Amino acid sequence: MKTLACYSIKGGVGKTATSVNLAYLAAESGLRTLLIDLDSQGASSFYFRVRPSKKNWGKRFFKTYEQLLKQIKASDFDRLDIIPAHESFRHFDALLSDKDKRQLRLKRVLKGLKKEYDLIILDCPPTLSYLSEGIFHAANMIVVPVIPTTLSERTYEQLQDFFQGNKLPTKVLYPFFSMVQRQKQLHKTTIERMSQETPRLFKTQIPFSSDIERMGEHRAPVNCVSPKTPGAQAYAALWGEISKKLLH
Numbered sequence: 460m461k462t463l464a465c466y467s468i469k470g471g472v473g474k475t476a477t478s479v480n481l482a483y484l485a486a487e488s489g490l491r492t493l494l495i496d497l498d499s500q501g502a503s504s505f506y507f508r509v510r511p512s513k514k515n516w517g518k519r520f521f522k523t524y525e526q527l528l529k530q531i532k533a534s535d536f537d538r539l540d541i542i543p544a545h546e547s548f549r550h551f552d553a554l555l556s557d558k559d560k561r562q563l564r565l566k567r568v569l570k571g572l573k574k575e576y577d578l579i580i581l582d583c584p585p586t587l588s589y590l591s592e593g594i595f596h597a598a599n600m601i602v603v604p605v606i607p608t609t610l611s612e613r614t615y616e617q618l619q620d621f622f623q624g625n626k627l628p629t630k631v632l633y634p635f636f637s638m639v640q641r642q643k644q645l646h647k648t649t650i651e652r653m654s655q656e657t658p659r660l661f662k663t664q665i666p667f668s669s670d671i672e673r674m675g676e677h678r679a680p681v682n683c684v685s686p687k688t689p690g691a692q693a694y695a696a697l698w699g700e701i702s703k704k705l706l707h
Contacts, residue, residue: 461600462569463481463579464595464598465602467583467605467615472638473638474582479582482680485539490538496543496544498582498583499545501546502582512545516545517554520568524572565590603618605635606636607647629658632659633704636650639664639666640667663699670685682695
């Protein structure tokens with residue numbers, strides 16, 4: 460079993476759209492896939508039409524993997540299951556602050572799911588927190604959407620600095636360009652510079668696309684409803700790059 464996290468310090472960079480489409484593509488490729496929506500806003504859960512439990516179960520999230528098994532819900536797609544977000548997830552940091560070895564709690568509970576799934580995808584909230592540190596320890600690969608702008612580039616540099624300052628392996632960080640508008644000069648120059656300077660940068664660029672934006676209307680992955688559009692084809696190419704690195 461492998462764990463793939465989609466993470467960014469900055470919000471609004473296409474993180475959830477990426478998580479949703481990668482989960483769909485992974486399941487389509489034959490992998491038993493579990494998407495865990497760790498963001499209390501629940502956008503991934505919304506896209507897959509999955510409702511969270513009415514009960515407040517966030518306090519039990521990090522206890523045993525059996526607690527996670529109880530919350531797994533089937534999606535409309537074969538081989539793809541979801542653990543939907545719950546509003547109680549916003550208290551994860553307070554919960555983890557009282558726990559021993561809090562950095563390894565998430566890794567431990569996910570390990571118990573290895574007989575059930577080939578791939579776990581984590582849709583992560585845009586914060587640097589105790590939960591984030593747990594994600595950094597649990598993930599085999601962390602894909603980081605970067606809009607080719609100065610601010611988004613800076614947040615990726617801050618993430619690298621955090622890893623280096625906390626002696627975490629930067630080799631798990633794989634950035635890619637998201638919401639790209641090639642007609643913008645800033646996007647073009649940022650892409651050119653970062654492509655020369657950034658290790659492990661995926662070649663695939665996800666375009667700024669109305670089809671991706673309309674995922675909220677369809678409540679389905681763009682690769683499902685509009686597979687021939689540039690956005691869907693870009694996500695398929697990105698999954699090809701990721702799976703080659705992560706699974707082989």
